[in-house]
Amino acid sequence: xxxxxxxxxxxxxxxxxxxxxxxxxxxxxxxxxxxxxxxxxxxxxxxxxxxxxxxxxxxxxxxxxxxxxxxxxxxxxxxxxxxxxxxxxxxxxxxxxxxxxxxxxxxxxxxxxxxxxxxxxxxxxxxxxxxxxxxxxxxxxxxxxxxxxxxxxxxxxxxxxxxxxxxxxxxxxxxxxxxxxxxxxxxxxxxxxxxxxxxxxxxxxxxxxxxxxxxxxxxxxxxxxxxxxxxxxxxxxxxxxxxxxxxxxxxxxxxxxxxxxxxxxxxxxxxxxxxxxxxxxxxxxxxxxxxxxxxxxxxxxxxxxxxxxxxxxxxxxxxxxxxxxxxxxxxxxxxxxxxxxxxxxxxxxxxxxxxxxxxxxxxxxxx
Amino acid sequence: xxxxxxxxxxxxxxxxxxxxxxxxxxxxxxxxxxxxxxxxxxxxxxxxxxxxxxxxxxxxxxxxxxxxxxxxxxxxxxxxxxxxxxxxxxxxxxxxxxxxxxxxxxxxxxxxxxxxxxxxxxxxxxxxxxxxxxxxxxxxxxxxxxxxxxxxxxxxxxxxxxxxxxxxxxxxxxxxxxxxxxxxxxxxxxxxxxxxxxxxxxxxxxxxxxxxxxxxxxxxxxxxxxxxxxxxxxxxxxxxxxxxxxxxxxxxxxxxxxxxxxxxxxxxxxxxxxxxx
Numbered sequence: 041x042x043x044x045x046x047x048x049x050x051x052x053x054x055x056x057x058x059x060x061x062x063x064x065x066x067x068x069x070x071x072x073x074x075x076x077x078x079x080x081x082x083x084x085x086x087x088x089x090x091x092x093x094x095x096x097x098x099x100x101x102x103x104x105x106x107x108x109x110x111x112x113x114x115x116x117x118x119x120x121x122x123x124x125x126x127x128x129x130x131x132x133x134x135x136x137x138x139x140x141x142x143x144x145x146x147x148x149x150x151x152x153x154x155x156x157x158x159x160x161x162x163x164x165x166x167x168x169x170x171x172x173x174x175x176x177x178x179x180x181x182x183x184x185x186x187x188x189x190x191x192x193x194x195x196x197x198x199x200x201x202x203x204x205x206x207x208x209x210x211x212x213x214x215x216x217x218x219x220x221x222x223x224x225x226x227x228x229x230x231x232x233x234x235x236x237x238x239x240x241x242x243x244x245x246x247x248x249x250x251x252x253x254x255x256x257x258x259x260x261x262x263x264x265x266x267x268x269x270x271x272x273x274x275x276x277x278x279x280x281x282x283x284x285x286x287x288x289x290x291x292x293x294x295x296x297x298x299x300x301x302x303x304x305x306x307x308x309x310x311x312x313x314x315x316x317x318x319x320x321x322x323x324x325x326x327x328x329x330x331x332x333x334x335x336x337x338x339x340x341x342x343x344x345x346x347x348x349x350x351x352x353x354x355x356x357x358x359x360x361x362x363x364x365x366x367x368x369x370x371x372x373x374x375x376x377x378x379x380x381x382x383x384x385x386x387x388x389x390x391x392x393x394x395x396x397x398x399x400x401x402x403x404x405x406x407x
Numbered sequence: 408x409x410x411x412x413x414x415x416x417x418x419x420x421x422x423x424x425x426x427x428x429x430x431x432x433x434x435x436x437x438x439x440x441x442x443x444x445x446x447x448x449x450x451x452x453x454x455x456x457x458x459x460x461x462x463x464x465x466x467x468x469x470x471x472x473x474x475x476x477x478x479x480x481x482x483x484x485x486x487x488x489x490x491x492x493x494x495x496x497x498x499x500x501x502x503x504x505x506x507x508x509x510x511x512x513x514x515x516x517x518x519x520x521x522x523x524x525x526x527x528x529x530x531x532x533x534x535x536x537x538x539x540x541x542x543x544x545x546x547x548x549x550x551x552x553x554x555x556x557x558x559x560x561x562x563x564x565x566x567x568x569x570x571x572x573x574x575x576x577x578x579x580x581x582x583x584x585x586x587x588x589x590x591x592x593x594x595x596x597x598x599x600x601x602x603x604x605x606x607x608x609x610x611x612x613x614x615x616x617x618x619x620x621x622x623x624x625x626x627x628x629x630x631x632x633x634x635x636x637x638x639x640x641x642x643x644x645x646x647x648x649x650x651x652x653x654x655x656x657x658x659x660x661x662x663x664x665x666x667x668x669x670x671x672x673x674x675x676x677x678x679x680x681x682x683x684x
Contacts, residue, residue, distance in 0.1 A: 186594070240522055259519070282430075
């Protein structure tokens with residue numbers, strides 16, 4: 041929660057409560073400033089929403105509308121456009137200095153499930169629990185690709201290693217149903233973290249505890265064989281993810297329909313574009329309801345229509361409140377739109393952990 | 408939960424949350440899918456397709472029989488039907504050759520997958536051996552054709568053939584596990600192995616009999632696992648006798664040692680694979 045954003049002074053521990061953090065176009069949004077240690081008598085307010093900055097012209101304040109501060113303790117409005125909204129309330133105590141509380145809100149054009157109710161997510165059990173994880177690689181100062189070189193070095197006692205910390209003391213919890221993002225510049229250790237969570241790499245130090253099934257998106261060249269047809273690849277890939285054969289049989293048509301492959305089912309995959317392969321990968325990974333869905337850059341090869349479709353499917357899974365989505369992307373907008381919380385890893389160190397909008401804001405400031 | 412059900416349309420028998428196999432069954436399904444993948448790939452776009460699995464050992468046998476027939480018959484008349492002698496040895500040896508060669512590369516080839524998905528790593532070398540066994544099953548057709556052509560009778564002893572193949576497969580699994588692990592760390596193992604295989608081909612009585620070997624070589628053959636496997640197979644298929652105790656023991660012990668070393672090395676180092684592939 042964005043509790044830290046108020047401007048001083050804030051003698052009442054006030055914060056802005058909004059009935060949803062993300063909503064669909066057409067939903068109404070209610071802002072309620074919450075105050076402690078006061079009954080609120082004599083307080084007056086100015087409610088403000090801004091869509092995409094003042095200069096954009098998409099903003100409204102109750103002060104400008106009615107010409108005076110209001111005594112209403114909450115305010116409801118319907119966002120006219122999709123996008124990011126800054127919601128602010130200027131609070132005027134009867135005998136004090138004015139202060140402001142604010143929140144961010146994202147409004148989607150279409151969101152199948154409507155408002156995503158995130159209440160209670162804080163109480164869910166963690167499905168991924170990362171405790172002080174470090175990953176140390178021993179980089180041989182020279183690379184020994186052959187036995188001969190290796191033994192010569194061994195004999196001469198020249199086997200030296202440089203220690204490289206790819207991750208250093210990372211800690212976070214991801215709760216069931218949460219959408220969690222990992223951001224960071226290239227080579228900062230995101231992929232290493234993802235490998236540790238996926239269970240293919242063991243952390244050098246610390247504990248990474250993961251509960252439940254994991255469905256990663258398998259990219260071109262990994263679980264796919266170019267010579268095989270799409271049909272054969274769906275079964276191959278499904279088996280590698282551990283799906284039951286009967287399950288694949290049953291959902292085969294759904295997978296094909298989602299990936300929009302109806303006419304190309306029996307064509308070898310080598311005739312497909314990489315975007316089409318990404319579609320199959322996404323369709324296979326998301327046809328189930330895994331406990332954890334790992335979404336990484338592979339998504340970005342699809343065209344914008346498919347990307348939107350994928351995003352919607354991810355939203356659906358998030359909305360089910362059963363699926364934990366782990367998103368790694370360079371598209372900071374996507375992370376901002378989808379994730380609840382974000383961990384920013386920079387050069388192997390945990391730079392920031394918290395609310396998606398806050399962390400993304402800070403991350404963007406880096407550039 | 409509800410929303411995804413709606414999105415997927417009609418209600419389905421298996422819910423999206425129960426889509427997974429328990430771990431044992433998962434490996435079996437993966438093995439089956441991978442073997443069928445290899446099989447499809449091997450014969451895709453070839454006109455004769457599976458027939459090659461039969462033709463290949465037959466052609467090999469024809470060439471070798473033409474070259475060595477006369478030489479061998481004068482040296483050791485007890486050899487029996489020489490073409491059958493050849494094909495039985497060649498097919499068994501090439502099972503080992505294919506299985507270990509493919510198994511050795513299997514971990515390196517699955518690199519991109521192993522970096523992403525948590526799969527029991529042993530399935531890859533094991534799968535290559537199973538694929539070798541499937542191919543061997545096809546070459547049995549070639550063997551049957553040869554027996555039919557030369558009117559070599561088939562006897563109940565032939566029922567022991569699956570035992571020999573199973574032991575040989577276990578032997579190959581052990582070897583493949585060891586080689587796949589070793590080749591991850593040192594790629595030269597791949598080159599080295601091709602030299603070993605060539606030497607092994609000549610060291611094994613594939614086209615000659617042990618009777619033409621000097622004494623010290625005959626004693627050494629007892630330490631050649633392939634000699635035991637091939638003798639076992641020839642005993643039950645060509646000479647129609649029960650394999651000797653030494654032969655059976657040789658087969659079992661080789662398989663056991665190979666499996667023990669293979670699994671030990673593989674288990675010990677498999678966690679480090681990802682750092683080297």
